[in-house]
Amino acid sequence: EPEVTQTPSHQVTQMGQEVILRCVPISNHLYFYWYRQILGQKVEFLVSFYNNEISEKSEIFDDQFSVERPDGSNFTLKIRSTKLEDSAMYFCASGPGVGDQTQYFGPGTRLLVL
Amino acid sequence: AQSVTQPDIHITVSEGASLELRCNYSYGATPYLFWYVQSPGQGLQLLLKYFSGDTLVQGIKGFEAEFKRSQSSFNLRKPSVHWSDAAEYFCAVGAKAAGNKLTFGGGTRVLVKP
Numbered sequence: 001e002p003e004v005t006q007t008p009s010h011q012v013t014q015m016g017q018e019v020i021l022r023c024v025p026i027s028n029h030l031y032f033y034w035y036r037q038i039l040g041q042k043v044e045f046l047v048s049f050y051n052n053e054i055s056e057k058s059e060i061f062d063d064q065f066s067v068e069r070p071d072g073s074n075f076t077l078k079i080r081s082t083k084l085e086d087s088a089m090y091f092c093a094s095g096p097g098v099g100d101q102t103q104y105f106g107p108g109t110r111l112l113v114l
Numbered sequence: 115a116q117s118v119t120q121p122d123i124h125i126t127v128s129e130g131a132s133l134e135l136r137c138n139y140s141y142g143a144t145p146y147l148f149w150y151v152q153s154p155g156q157g158l159q160l161l162l163k164y165f166s167g168d169t170l171v172q173g174i175k176g177f178e179a180e181f182k183r184s185q186s187s188f189n190l191r192k193p194s195v196h197w198s199d200a201a202e203y204f205c206a207v208g209a210k211a212a213g214n215k216l217t218f219g220g221g222t223r224v225l226v227k228p
Contacts, residue, residue: 004157006157033215033216035216041220042218042219042220042221043158043204043206043216043218044218045215045216045217048214048215056214056215058215091157091158093158101146101165101208101209101210101211101214102148102160102163103148103208103216104160105150105157105158105159105160106157107156107157108157
């Protein structure tokens with residue numbers, strides 16, 4: 001069964017550094033998403049992406065965040081200058097879209113900012 | 115704004131006993147509703163979903179959920195739990211439009227006693 005994959009599984013970085021989290025969505029899906037879960041808190045929506053542009057973003061998704069689908073298979077989340085409060089589990093999801101709004105999640109990347 | 119409440123943070127159940135996890139949502143129209151499960155160190159796995167039609171939906175691993183519009187609820191049930199059901203369970207609500215975000219509840223952690 002096709003799955004969403006994410007790399008790396010864990011990343012440790014220094015405050016102020018840039019990180020790129022990578023995701024490979026399910027191949028025939030049209031919609032892509034990033035969510036995050038700070039330890040002990042709810043899973044929160046960050047951004048959705050369709051047809052090579054952002055379709056919706058939350059107030060969390062400020063100028064330090066960006067998303068890209070660079071090559072038709074990968075979907076990346078870049079955090080330009082990490083802060084301590086960016087430490088969280090980041091989940092990528094994809095969905096077929098038309099006729100089916102289900103979102104299928106990857107295993108997550110645990111980001112720790114020191 | 116949409117919101118989801120899972121009133122029970124933790125539930126402990128004996129193996130073989132029945133399980134019911136509560137989920138209440140707030141949403142202006144008929145929502146799409148989902149249950150996901152997260153085992154330790156794993157991502158979010160889709161258990162089941164409700165879009166329309168029969169209000170009792172069947173999912174994987176022997177789970178079912180019932181949509182009750184009058185109570186704004188979507189409770190998850192399993193008649194007989196197995197030790198492998200120990201995990202965290204998340205209810206989520208989304209809009210019918212493709213690409214829209216999911217809003218998650220805070221999760222219910224299920225512990226299974228032998």
